[in-house]
Amino acid sequence: xxVRPPVADERIVxxxxxxxxxxMSLVVDKFxxxxxxxxxxxxxxxETAEDLLQEVMVKVWHKRGQYxxxxxxxFTWLINITRNTTIDFLRLKKNQHQRETVSIDxxxxxxxSEQGEEMSVKDVGLHRAIDQLEEQYKLMIDLLxxxxxxxxxxxxxxxxxxxxxxxxxxxxxRQLRKILGNDLISILFAIALLTYIIYNYGY
Amino acid sequence: MDIKAxxxxxxxxxxxLGLLPEAEAAEVLRMAQQYPEIRAELMAMxxxxxxxxxxxxxxxxxxxKERILDEVEQADSTPPPPSSAxxxxxxxxxxxxxxxxxxxxxxxALAYSWWTGRQTSESLRAELQQVRTEKQDLQLDCNTxxxxxxxxxxxxxxxxxxxxxxxxxxxxxxDVPAVASVFYNAEAQKAYLDFSELPELPTDxxxxxxxxxxxxxxxxxxxxxxxxxxxxxxVPFIEGAGAFAVTVEAAGGVPQPTLEEMVVLGTLG
Numbered sequence: 001x002x003v004r005p006p007v008a009d010e011r012i013v014x015x016x017x018x019x020x021x022x023x024m025s026l027v028v029d030k031f032x033x034x035x036x037x038x039x040x041x042x043x044x045x046x047e048t049a050e051d052l053l054q055e056v057m058v059k060v061w062h063k064r065g066q067y068x069x070x071x072x073x074x075f076t077w078l079i080n081i082t083r084n085t086t087i088d089f090l091r092l093k094k095n096q097h098q099r100e101t102v103s104i105d106x107x108x109x110x111x112x113s114e115q116g117e118e119m120s121v122k123d124v125g126l127h128r129a130i131d132q133l134e135e136q137y138k139l140m141i142d143l144l145x146x147x148x149x150x151x152x153x154x155x156x157x158x159x160x161x162x163x164x165x166x167x168x169x170x171x172x173x174r175q176l177r178k179i180l181g182n183d184l185i186s187i188l189f190a191i192a193l194l195t196y197i198i199y200n201y202g203y
Numbered sequence: 204m205d206i207k208a209x210x211x212x213x214x215x216x217x218x219x220l221g222l223l224p225e226a227e228a229a230e231v232l233r234m235a236q237q238y239p240e241i242r243a244e245l246m247a248m249x250x251x252x253x254x255x256x257x258x259x260x261x262x263x264x265x266x267x268k269e270r271i272l273d274e275v276e277q278a279d280s281t282p283p284p285p286s287s288a289x290x291x292x293x294x295x296x297x298x299x300x301x302x303x304x305x306x307x308x309x310x311x312a313l314a315y316s317w318w319t320g321r322q323t324s325e326s327l328r329a330e331l332q333q334v335r336t337e338k339q340d341l342q343l344d345c346n347t348x349x350x351x352x353x354x355x356x357x358x359x360x361x362x363x364x365x366x367x368x369x370x371x372x373x374x375x376x377x378d379v380p381a382v383a384s385v386f387y388n389a390e391a392q393k394a395y396l397d398f399s400e401l402p403e404l405p406t407d408x409x410x411x412x413x414x415x416x417x418x419x420x421x422x423x424x425x426x427x428x429x430x431x432x433x434x435x436x437x438v439p440f441i442e443g444a445g446a447f448a449v450t451v452e453a454a455g456g457v458p459q460p461t462l463e464e465m466v467v468l469g470t471l472g
Contacts, residue, residue, distance in 0.1 A: 033260035057271045058278045075253040130258040144220040170213035177251045
């Protein structure tokens, strides 16, 4: 399956500004699965997650004027809306247990998609890279970022002391960045290296 | 400001994972907006986490995308909900606010619909009055037309009837074309004058009809287009008339005809 470059965030934002609902089709394509995953891990029930994702998308469309790109990435804004909507729903249900019953180690939610489709080469690479992240760091990111736990809630959930949560989170982000290597500097370095190789061995 | 130290402090990592309380998080945002290097680092961290979330994504079920887009289109045509505080209690502060907002909006909606209802009823009343007046005018118009129609039908009946004899009065002045007719019914004792072919007169003049009985002129009345717009008018029946003549007289008429002012003349037999 050919790898298509994903739509740029800027394109989506300019459609937001133009009031063109085509933007939402792009949002769903680019971020739908990621956000669905976030919701699923929090509520555990597929139908509920579908309804919530729908609710999130409608909210996103209505609030599109509120997104400020100087304050953070588009996805950050989207995941915040997603987490908050889901948390509101869970509070309404007064079912705190929901958040605990869904195991993040559940193999269903691992690298392989539900239908077992073939992932694109890029995706597999990403999955492999993420897999390199230490379990303890994955846990931090899963709890704090994907599920929106507070530091206190994470400490309670895992039994890990508050201070350790803090230091481990910092390390988790740093290691993740290193693995993904998407810093501009490393990209430029890689291009330079490639250019050097081609130049020297291309003759 | 030691940017390097700031970047190594780990505060940005805490920020992106939501570990910072509101005030400190706001501080980070301020720093990011002030220093491009801090902003770049922040974006890179957010990007890394985004990729993590993408890797951990779960494929959406079949048809969910379409449903979502339908919902967005529908929601687009209706105005957005007034406040999220009304839909779900997201904080203790907001919970009490919601119902009041709703009550206020409801009150406003009711007041508005009452006010527009009043406007509508007032304008309807005015319209009704106007329609009534128009109806009255039309009624009058209609009556006038009926009367006229009756009159015309009568004229036609007279003209067609064999019971009426026609005395054609010809012009006495060859260079002035004029003609008039007297229709008389001896049995019914009724007579009509048709003066539609006579020229118009100035306002101070009028036509007068005479019957000549045994050499004497008998006044049959004055007439002009102001009182008989079709030029057809009933006149008195004069027994034994041998001839009829029309003269032009001063407005109001005269007791005896001014012979020089005779316009048309016609004899019986």
